[in-house]
Structures are given as structure tokens and as C-alpha cells.
Amino acid sequence: MLNKVLIANRGEIAVRVIRTCRELGVATVAVYSELDRNALHVRLADEAYAIGGQSATESYLNTDAILAVLDRCGADSVHPGYGFFSENTDFARTITARGVTFIGPPPEAIEIMGDKISSRLAAEGAGIAGVPGRSQALASPDEVVTFAQEFGWPVAIKAAYGGGGRGMKVVAHADDAPAALESAQREALNYFGRSECYVERYLEWPRHVEMQVLADAHGHTLWLGERDCSAQRRHQKLVEESPAPNFPDDVRRAMGAAAVKVSEACGYVNAGTVEFLYQDGEFFFLEMNTRLQVEHPVTELVTGLDLVEWQLRIAAGEALTFTQADVKSTGHAIEVRINAEDPTGGKFLPSPGQITRFDQPSGPGVRLDAGYQAGDSISQFYDNLVAKLIVWAPDRERARRRMLRAIEETTVEGIATTLGADVLILTDDAFVQGTHSTKWVESDLDFSALPPPAAPAVSVGQGHVRKDVTAEVNGRRVTVALWLPDSNDDLPTRPVSTAAKPRRQHHSGVLGSGSGKVTVPMQGTIIKVNVEIGQTVEAGETVAILEAMKMENAIHAEKSGAVKSVNVAPGDSVGAGDVVVVIE
Numbered sequence: 001m002l003n004k005v006l007i008a009n010r011g012e013i014a015v016r017v018i019r020t021c022r023e024l025g026v027a028t029v030a031v032y033s034e035l036d037r038n039a040l041h042v043r044l045a046d047e048a049y050a051i052g053g054q055s056a057t058e059s060y061l062n063t064d065a066i067l068a069v070l071d072r073c074g075a076d077s078v079h080p081g082y083g084f085f086s087e088n089t090d091f092a093r094t095i096t097a098r099g100v101t102f103i104g105p106p107p108e109a110i111e112i113m114g115d116k117i118s119s120r121l122a123a124e125g126a127g128i129a130g131v132p133g134r135s136q137a138l139a140s141p142d143e144v145v146t147f148a149q150e151f152g153w154p155v156a157i158k159a160a161y162g163g164g165g166r167g168m169k170v171v172a173h174a175d176d177a178p179a180a181l182e183s184a185q186r187e188a189l190n191y192f193g194r195s196e197c198y199v200e201r202y203l204e205w206p207r208h209v210e211m212q213v214l215a216d217a218h219g220h221t222l223w224l225g226e227r228d229c230s231a232q233r234r235h236q237k238l239v240e241e242s243p244a245p246n247f248p249d250d251v252r253r254a255m256g257a258a259a260v261k262v263s264e265a266c267g268y269v270n271a272g273t274v275e276f277l278y279q280d281g282e283f284f285f286l287e288m289n290t291r292l293q294v295e296h297p298v299t300e301l302v303t304g305l306d307l308v309e310w311q312l313r314i315a316a317g318e319a320l321t322f323t324q325a326d327v328k329s330t331g332h333a334i335e336v337r338i339n340a341e342d343p344t345g346g347k348f349l350p351s352p353g354q355i356t357r358f359d360q361p362s363g364p365g366v367r368l369d370a371g372y373q374a375g376d377s378i379s380q381f382y383d384n385l386v387a388k389l390i391v392w393a394p395d396r397e398r399a400r401r402r403m404l405r406a407i408e409e410t411t412v413e414g415i416a417t418t419l420g421a422d423v424l425i426l427t428d429d430a431f432v433q434g435t436h437s438t439k440w441v442e443s444d445l446d447f448s449a450l451p452p453p454a455a456p457a458v459s460v461g462q463g464h465v466r467k468d469v470t471a472e473v474n475g476r477r478v479t480v481a482l483w484l485p486d487s488n489d490d491l492p493t494r495p496v497s498t499a500a501k502p503r504r505q506h507h508s509g510v511l512g513s514g515s516g517k518v519t520v521p522m523q524g525t526i527i528k529v530n531v532e533i534g535q536t537v538e539a540g541e542t543v544a545i546l547e548a549m550k551m552e553n554a555i556h557a558e559k560s561g562a563v564k565s566v567n568v569a570p571g572d573s574v575g576a577g578d579v580v581v582v583i584e
């Protein structure tokens with residue numbers, strides 16, 4: 001078995017990996033940015049090392065800093081979690097060359113699946129159909145039209161090096177093909193550094209059903225059942241479940257066998273997910289995710305398997321100790337994501353800040369995978385996933401009701417969360433019936449009536465409390481426990497039990513006073529500017545797109561008028577309150 005794992009990640013997934021390591025007696029090493037000095041993953045790890053920086057690029061994506069920690073701590077392996085280095089073959093190869101095990105698939109498998117054209121070809125080679133489409137890069141818009149004339153409109157133009165829906169363009173008429181291809185290629189180049197795009201028939205009401213696989217290095221690949229992730233908004237999953245509702249068992253077995261073939265076709269080893277679109281009883285290969293996924297716990301709850309344990313065992317060279325016939329799915333599991341976002345009015349604005357209160361749910365069949373506890377802060381620099389709430393029950397309806405009960409037990413204050421939106425999803429008739437598709441959240445659900453988050457309560461501590469004071473000695477974190485009167489607030493400590501400040505509002509750019517100064521509500525990067533000086537705009541029109549906390553946010557004109565100045569360009573960093581455009 002592995003002896004010591006460096007977890008090159010943060011938040012809930014770092015915590016998730018640390019937990020299994022502890023159960024298996026494997027030592028854990030955390031790394032942390034300046035902002036995460038006292039984060040939960042750091043508190044739970046056996047050792048923790050500063051890698052400096054605030055943004056992900058300066059910290060969790062800083063290869064040299066992580067290699068320096070590897071040298072220092074003597075870990076024999078690295079778990080990348082998801083995001084960050086999880087699908088980075090340069091990183092995987094670099095650590096492997098140093099004799100350190102990458103807990104993930106071989107780099108060749110990541111490369112085949114990272115290019116969506118080559119992944120379509122790999123699947124085709126294994127006899128598994130993708131959505132009807134062309135497995136080659138588009139050279140001209142005429143090819144889009146020719147394809148559509150044969151297979152029918154609408155079609156989807158997708159980035160070969162993309163994924164997750166970013167940059168996908170749906171085209172319904174031949175006239176729109178040139179502009180759509182050009183914009184898809186430009187966005188692909190901006191986001192992914194490669195402009196190649198390909199075309200597929202566009203399915204109008206598909207469900208997103210993905211199959212979990214596990215492959216060892218001894219030639220055994222098994223499927224562990226599917227997850228339905230159709231409840232998404234702007235390609236962000238909100239609710240996931242297993243088994244998929246109204247999903248025939250013969251389709252499930254065929255999809256499982258297909259997922260195994262696709263995995264084998266790319267030489268896959270470790271835990272992976274094969275994504276399919278499912279419509280009118282048919283399924284089509286979409287892409288393969290070559291990492292542990294956020295929603296893996298729903299599979300763990302219905303199969304009883306610990307996927308992180310198997311990731312570690314497989315990386316250590318162990319063979320699977322069970323066969324396909326041994327894999328059984330029992331009951332029903334549902335996961336909801338608790339993101340630091342304010343869904344009020346359907347806007348889902350990032351809501352960073354300090355969690356002043358976090359009452360966590362418990363009781364039968366309830367699991368909470370959180371990256372934070374009360375007192376911790378959600379930074380604008382990272383992913384806004386605070387926690388995942390996962391429930392298991394004997395059947396879907398019991399699981400749904402159990403989830404609603406668990407959500408009722410949950411209180412988060414200091415930040416806004418998506419829990420209200422999760423309730424709306426879970427109680428909508430289409431979800432109750434299990435007849436929803438990937439289009440449903442955006443086309444049928446109305447988040448406009450969601451009330452703003454409740455005002456934070458004031459909590460007052462009593463007597464003496466333990467205060468864990470953290471010091472950094474030569475870059476290594478050490479914790480000293482002090483017992484102090486609760487009122488002592490001279491030291492930077494945790495948990496925090498002081499009167500909470502009212503939550504910051506983030507609506508300056510959306511609900512401005514009409515001064516004409518369009519400001520951004522939070523720190524981020526401008527990725528697009530839609531207006532020019534002299535142009536007239538209507539109130540509410542999008543003037544720029546801000547990327548913050550891994551999300552794109554439209555910045556709207558707060559009044560109608562002529563654009564007097566444009567203060568930003570794509571690529572510019574901006575801070576909360578910065579004026580990006582002035583309207584006269």
C-alpha cells in the first residue's frame with residue numbers, strides 16, 4: 001500500500017481524500033495557499049506545508065512549489081483530487097519521473113480523452129457510438145451545413161480541447177453557421193488554447209447519464225452504475241442521483257458494458273467516468289472524465305464501495321478483489337451541491353465571505369462532505385463549492401424526502417448558498433416524477449421567487465474555549481492549543497463566535513442607482529467587453545462578462561444611454577466596485 005499521500009488540492013475533495021487515508025493508515029500531507037493557512041484540509045492532515053500565493057495559479061497550480069514540498073515531506077504519491085492537476089499530464093509525468101506515484105490514470109489515457117475528437121475516435125474504434133457527428137476538425141462552415149443537410153438541424157459545434165459545455169454553439173440555420181463556427185473557434189482558443197472544433201447533431205432534450213468505472217493495472221475494468229446529472233444550470237451540476245430514474249435495467253447494463261469498452265480502448269486505469277447523453281431510449285458517448293468526480297459519493301452510497309480507497313489500492317498496484325457480478329447497487333442516493341452562490345432572482349451570484357454559522361445535518365442515511373466549518377471563509381479565488389449533502393434511502397421517493405429533511409436541518413449563515421435552489425429542484429413535479437432533462441432547470445424552473453438568505457444570527461460564546469493558534473515554523477504548519485476566556489479576541493483564532501456582520505451585498509453592477517457608472521460586484525477577470533464608446537445601450541443589456549470564482553457573470557448596464565467610456569479590456573483583472581463602463 002502507499003505510505004504517504006500528498007494531496008495537491010483543497011476544500012471538500014482534499015478533506016474527502018484525507019478521511020480515507022486516515023482510515024487506511026496512510027499518512028497525509030496537505031499543501032496550502034496563504035488564504036488556506038488554517039483551512040479544514042490543513043487542520044485534518046498529518047502534515048501541512050505552505051506553498052504561498054493566493055490565486056490558484058500562484059498556489060495549487062504552482063508545480064515548483066509542490067515539487068519542493070514533495071522533496072521535503074517524502075510522500076510516495078500524489079492525489080490530485082479534481083480540477084487543478086488532476087488532468088495535467090505534464091504534472092503527472094514530472095512526479096512519476098521522480099519515482100512518485102500519480103493517483104490517477106496513465107497520462108496517455110488522459111491525453112486521448114482530453115481531445116474530444118480523439119476520444120470520439122477511441123469510442124468508435126471500440127464500437128461505441130458518439131452522438132452522430134464528424135470525428136475531425138472543421139475546416140469551413142460549409143462542412144457544418146453539409147453535415148446538417150444530411151443529419152438535420154440543429155447541430156452543435158464543440159471545441160475539440162474543450163469539455164463541460166464551454167464554448168459549445170448550437171446552430172439552427174445555414175445562415176448562422178459561419179458566425180457560429182468563428183465564435184466557437186475564437187472561444188476555444190481563448191479558453192483552451194486550441195481552436196479546433198467539430199460538429200455533432202444537437203440533441204434537444206437529452207438526459208445526462210454518466211457511468212462510473214474502476215480499472216486496475218491487471219486488465220480488470222468494472223462498471224459501478226450510473227449517475228443522472230441532468231439537473232444542471234449553465235453546465236454547473238446542482239443535483240445528482242443514482243440510479244437514474246426511469247432508466248431500464250437493460251439500458252443500464254448496455255451502458256455499463258459500453259463504458260468498460262471505452263475505458264479499455266484508452267488503456268484506462270483507476271477511477272473514471274464515461275459520460276453519455278440519453279434520449280428516446282438511446283444513449284450516445286459524450287466524453288470521459290479522467291478523474292474522481294465531485295458527485296462520486298452517490299455511487300459510494302449505493303454500491304458500498306469507497307472509491308478513494310480503490311484509487312489508492314489501484315495506484316499501489318493492487319488488483320480488484322471483486323468481479324462485475326459482485327457489484328450491486330442497493331437503494332437510492334441523491335446529492336445536492338451547497339455552493340457559495342446567491343440564487344435570489346435566478347442570478348446565482350458568487351457569495352464569498354466568512355461562514356458565521358454552519359449547522360450540519362445528520363441522522364439516518366445522511367452524509368455531509370464539507371470543505372469548511374463555521375468560522376472558515378470562502379475565498380473569491382477558488383471554487384465556490386462549500387459542501388455536498390448526500391443521502392441514501394431504500395427508494396427514490398424516500399431519498400428525496402430524506403434530502404428535504406436534511407436540508408431543513410442545515411443552516412448556513414454569513415454567506416448565501418444554493419440550498420434554496422436545491423429545494424426548488426427537489427420539489428418540482430418533473431424531478432419528483434424523474435422526467436426532467438438537461439434543459440429543464442434553465443427552461444422550466446423559476447428561481448425568481450427565491451427569498452434572499454436569512455440574516456445571520458448573533459452567537460455568543462461562554463466561559464473558556466479552546467483556541468487553536470497556528471504558527472508557521474520554517475514554512476511548516478504547527479498548531480498550539482490555548483484555553484482562553486471566550487471574550488479574548490486578541491489572537492487570530494477559530495472558531496469565531498462574535499457578533500456577525502451583515503452579509504455583503506453584491507448587486508452594485510446589477511441594481512445600481514442609475515449614476516451611469518457600471519461596476520463589477522466582485523473581484524475577477526474581464527473575459528469579454530460587449531460595448532464600444534459611443535454605442536447606445538439599453539438598461540439591463542450585458543456590457544461585459546466577468547469571470548469570478550470559476551463562473552461567468554454578465555455585467556449589465558444599469559441605465560439606458562450612450563457609452564461614454566470603456567475602462568477595461570478582455571484579460572484585465574478588476575476588483576469589487578471597479579467601474580468598467582460609464583454610460584451618459
Ligand code: MV4
Nearest residue numbers: 131156163164165200201202203208232235438
Ligand atoms: C450536447 C448536447 C446536445 N447535443 N451535445 C454540455 C456539456 C458537455 N459535456 C456536452 N454538453 C452537451 N452536449 C449534443 N450533440 C447537450 C449538452 C448539454 C448538456 C449535457 C449534459 C448535461 C447538461 C447539459 C446542458 C446543456 C447542454
